[in-house]
Amino acid sequence: MTIVHDPETGIDRNTAIDLYRSMRTIRQFETTAGDLFAAGKLPGFIHLSIGQEAVAAGVCAPLEDSDYITTTHRGHGHCLAKGGRMREMMGELFGREGGYALGRSGSMHIADNSVGILGANAIVGGGIPMAVGGALAAKLTGDGQVSVSFFGDGAAAEGVLHECLNIAALWKLPIVFVCEHNGYAEMTPVSVHLANPDVAALAAVYGIPAVKVNGNDVAAVLAASHKAVARARAGEGPSFIEARTNRWRGHFEGDPQKYRHRDELNVMSQQDPLKMWHATLTSEHGLTRDDLDLIDAEIRDRVLTSAAEAEAMAPSDPAGLTRHVYPEAAR
């Protein structure tokens, strides 16, 4: 989905619907994954991005397949918004031969060369340099490609982010840093892990244009992304977006969340990016509740079908266990 969005003229109807579909797809994917996990069908840990859909949808909207992203352990939404195939993603969560990586990598390592997903990453901060490398490649190739790195507020405490900000600024690379600030690093609130919760300021100090946006408002995210991506494509260098948002679920599924205040969930549900955008679509773009119910149902169907197909895939075949340790063919 490539959206040319002009903040002056606002978001047109089709774009608005696309954004809704993108967010709804993520919400549904995550909800279904959560259900499957609760049912004991998904091995390992999974980390859901429910509540954070607007960041993924808004940031990825202006991106082409040839643009790059890197993301984190909480990366399903970004991968979906960037065009990752749902069925292969589900297959990977299940640990099936039909998954993106033959089931060998799991939820935290979705990658897809065909749509520029350099990879989700299970090391906090670990994917950021890779995105810088994507941006360097883009700059050298000179076709106006852009690289985007998603990471959390917790990653702002990893030194490697700061190294990358410095390099991106020095080399004027076409990269957009996107901090999904959801107020927690696992069970630790931001007040305990960041001396300055104003993450955008950490980037601004390198001379990188850095904005803070309401990460629950997909239009605000899109506006910021649009500007940052345009700047990158024009060869003007890096940008930074701090998107304030909410992690509705525990750090991982199964996290009892004892560390959370009771009313946090109430506050969050009032900031539901889906509900908010639903309201905009009906009030400003002339869609009816029924129109949107239809979209919801269609997406629900698509996700559940993908999940069912994935579940039905053959389990990963141990015979292939040691393939691809070295790349198999010259590229």
Place this chain on the structure above:
Amino acid sequence: MTIVHDPETGIDRNTAIDLYRSMRTIRQFETTAGDLFAAGKLPGFIHLSIGQEAVAAGVCAPLEDSDYITTTHRGHGHCLAKGGRMREMMGELFGREGGYALGRSGSMHIADNSVGILGANAIVGGGIPMAVGGALAAKLTGDGQVSVSFFGDGAAAEGVLHECLNIAALWKLPIVFVCEHNGYAEMTPVSVHLANPDVAALAAVYGIPAVKVNGNDVAAVLAASHKAVARARAGEGPSFIEARTNRWRGHFEGDPQKYRHRDELNVMSQQDPLKMWHATLTSEHGLTRDDLDLIDAEIRDRVLTSAAEAEAMAPSDPAGLTRHVYPEAAR
């Protein structure tokens, strides 16, 4: 040397002389080490701090033996200013059994528990966390100790500095970060390695009081250090000092410095911290050129004697090669 310095009333005569002696000692030590290296008497690499003496002398002046420092590959000056014993230092440079570490560690690893030198360090940025740990210990003990970490402008690009700034600010630790900004990381000028050469700004973003001082003006350095150390002792948390100074020599002795502009050395010699302070001592503190010549001669003598003694020490004994791999006795 512990100096109580009140910036309101200025620097008294004794303090002024002590600062001169401290700087002169460093200059002489480094010059002698350079000569010994040129004569082929010192093995390995050595990195001299000629031109940067005011930072070491000024920062360390308000410190007690019980305070901690960590420093870098270019750390002779800091160790001397903190009370490191010249003879053992020279012994270490020579690689002698009488050196601080029995000759096993060399110029880049001077450490002395008795005067709080947690260690020089050959890994850029590697010593900074150790100083944070010293500060944490100081805070827990509650005796008003302070920890100081010296590092260069090059280290500002290592992520670990940023991690440490965040932690020090979060935990309100009694630490003073001192960046000796000499404009180079080895042969690479700061414009090529830092997007924002204003290193103090990198610390300020964490809410750490950060000042930039003329690192060639020992009075200015002392004023900044005095304030930062007092703040730390009072339990008010970390400070940051960026001291702009000059590295007169190559990165290491033997560096042909082809990357340097011809007139750089001229500019630097006009900013000689020793000459500048010499002028202040004669114009403001009533010392004569002869008084200072006498001090110079005395120090020269002391350094040359140490060097001669070190050279005469027995070579390191290979029989002890594997001692202290594990600590030998409970502490």
Place this chain on the structure above:
Amino acid sequence: MTALKYWQAINRALHEEMARDDRVLLIGEDVAEPGGPFGASKGLLEAFGAERVRDSPISEAAIVGTALGAAMAGYRPIVEVMFLDFVTVAMDQVVNQAAKVSYMSAGNFAAPMVIRSICASGRRTGPQHSQNLEAWLAHVPGLKVVWGSTPADARGLLKAAIRDDGPVYVIESLAEWSTRGEVPDDDEIVPIGSAAVRREGDDLTLVTWGGAAPRAATAVEQMEDVGVELIDLRTISPWDRDTVLESVRKTGRLLVVHDAVVEFGVGAEIAATVAAECFDELRAPVRRLGAPYAPAPFAPQLEAAYLPQPEDIASAVLETVKTVRKAS
């Protein structure tokens, strides 16, 4: 003796040692208020306060170095690097700094500190959360490395590590987290450097540790006609050469089983040492069983194929025992 889960045994060791010595500190991500990412530090904040038990930012290099500096200044910090895989962002502080401080200062400083990490091998956590990296750590002079496979050893080794005057890397098995075992009630430590002979036997010496140890025990339990001497190394560096060599001198056969990749793993050191030292006593070639040369996979059936299972271990035992030296 009390029956405790593995994580409870760790928790108890932390409580006991922090109560015994007020220089002991705990620093790590989620260790204080949340009581540890998997519960191992429950109750410590409440018992010992926020000065001694500290939640840290996600800054592994800085917190390991902070622990080191505090250790050099007289404290005895424990720093948690959550998963063993994450030590990759803190290797400088572990290897170049903590491990070398005593040596580089010729004993003028010591670094009495503990680094704790979980190894999550076997828990379907995928290629960046399941690595068995003990071989790297063991190759570092000055760093001790321990890994208890039972609740009692997890507690006893952690206590010993905290009391050690140098840096000790303590690995803990997430796969055993809820396994119960008898834990002594007294203040007993498990000395660093001493292996446990879990079972005696005359035909083959099976050396293992950490995550593989319970699977090796399962394999051996079922074997009736082969006399397997099962040694749980417990300390990987410095490893208990005497116990292993003495056993192989008796059995004439060695099988090392670990979860790490075979190539350049800890098994190589043990096999090479035994091959050299027991040259005349060996009745069969030294043998190593471990993961194949590949990153750790995620899917259950892949991970099961990747890690040595009781059946694999049993076959390796049987094959090794069958081998006889050709007449020379």
Place this chain on the structure above:
Amino acid sequence: MTALKYWQAINRALHEEMARDDRVLLIGEDVAEPGGPFGASKGLLEAFGAERVRDSPISEAAIVGTALGAAMAGYRPIVEVMFLDFVTVAMDQVVNQAAKVSYMSAGNFAAPMVIRSICASGRRTGPQHSQNLEAWLAHVPGLKVVWGSTPADARGLLKAAIRDDGPVYVIESLAEWSTRGEVPDDDEIVPIGSAAVRREGDDLTLVTWGGAAPRAATAVEQMEDVGVELIDLRTISPWDRDTVLESVRKTGRLLVVHDAVVEFGVGAEIAATVAAECFDELRAPVRRLGAPYAPAPFAPQLEAAYLPQPEDIASAVLETVKTVRKAS
């Protein structure tokens, strides 16, 4: 053939490969304008421009990862991590990221990149600048590790590494920096995974590489009555098992010599493999010679005692050849 110094051979390889393939990039501290901290990248900036030859900040983790991202996006970057000791600040990017990309994406991505580091062992650079860490790297599935000990091999292996489709770690010996040797004039590469038999012999197989190789060669040159087969491994992972095993099957004796600490070093893998595979052919216990269990010391006489010298190697050869298996 042309006689070139070791560093000139590296420089030539870089020039040749950057001219051959414009996807090849060079990134590192002091590599562009200054021409490399020790001259190895002289002239590259002038020849290939500032886009392809880049001076970086002191940010090893970020630059290794940057190289990786560029590799995944179709370039073939060479990234210089100046001294091997500094890989400790970039281990995550090397091990968790670059080495696993092909596997974790099931071949959807590859990481055709080279990481170059100097090992300064033997040059009196002290405990944090002299480590031989090849064992760590070799233990990482997906990462190849090479180390040429002669100008020709340094060039040929670097060329092969640049052309490899996966990540290759190239170690270079600072101690050999100015050693001259004949270097082929054509475009020859030294294939990864193939050892060089430097000298043939029937009595003992001496396996070595990197910094120790020249000292081993010196030791062997002087030995007249013992037939030493001298093998320079050149590639540490994947190592040339066939050449080594075949040799030991002939000689019946193995001595591995390296500059790394013996314990858990690469020698353990080779000795353990040989002990297992050549069980019946071995006439003497496998033997390893390396640095003692201590950080690398600074003072010349200490460093000389620390690293295996020609005399030490010669004695080990003689002692091993004397050994005979007891009648069993």
